[in-house]
Amino acid sequence: MSESTGWVLLVWLGSCLGCYVIGRARGAPLLGLLLGLLCGPLGLLLILLIDRRPVCPVCHGRLIFAAAYQQGGPKCCPHCKARLRWRSARDPHSAAAVYFGNGPMIAEAEPTTDN
Numbered sequence: 185m186s187e188s189t190g191w192v193l194l195v196w197l198g199s200c201l202g203c204y205v206i207g208r209a210r211g212a213p214l215l216g217l218l219l220g221l222l223c224g225p226l227g228l229l230l231i232l233l234i235d236r237r238p239v240c241p242v243c244h245g246r247l248i249f250a251a252a253y254q255q256g257g258p259k260c261c262p263h264c265k266a267r268l269r270w271r272s273a274r275d276p277h278s279a280a281a282v283y284f285g286n287g288p289m290i291a292e293a294e295p296t297t298d299n
């Protein structure tokens with residue numbers, strides 16, 4: 185293996201790792217990894233165009249969503265402090281939900297109850 189081949193391989197692997205890390209922060213880790221594998225350094229630019237994080241229904245700010253939440257993301261928007269509740273994008277009784285799980289979670293504004 186020549187020295188230049190080694191450098192290309194190193195840059196490609198670094199791009200894969202970078203794409204995965206950025207994709208994970210934006211809710212698309214596998215897509216990030218795939219872009220890194222297929223496009224190399226160009227994948228780093230492409231993954232920056234993709235953002236699958238859920239948005240606040242009130243201010244449309246991006247919300248942090250981690251798989252660790254399972255049932256959803258934050259209870260209140262970090263931008264506008266609106267109270268949020270989370271629901272599955274899929275009807276829980278649909279065939280898709282039965283076979284593929286709940287799917288992506290969507291934030292809804294919780295109605296205010298203060299009088």
Ligand SMILES: [Zn+2]
Pocket residue numbers: 240241242243244245261262263264265266
């Ligand atoms: Zn908000």
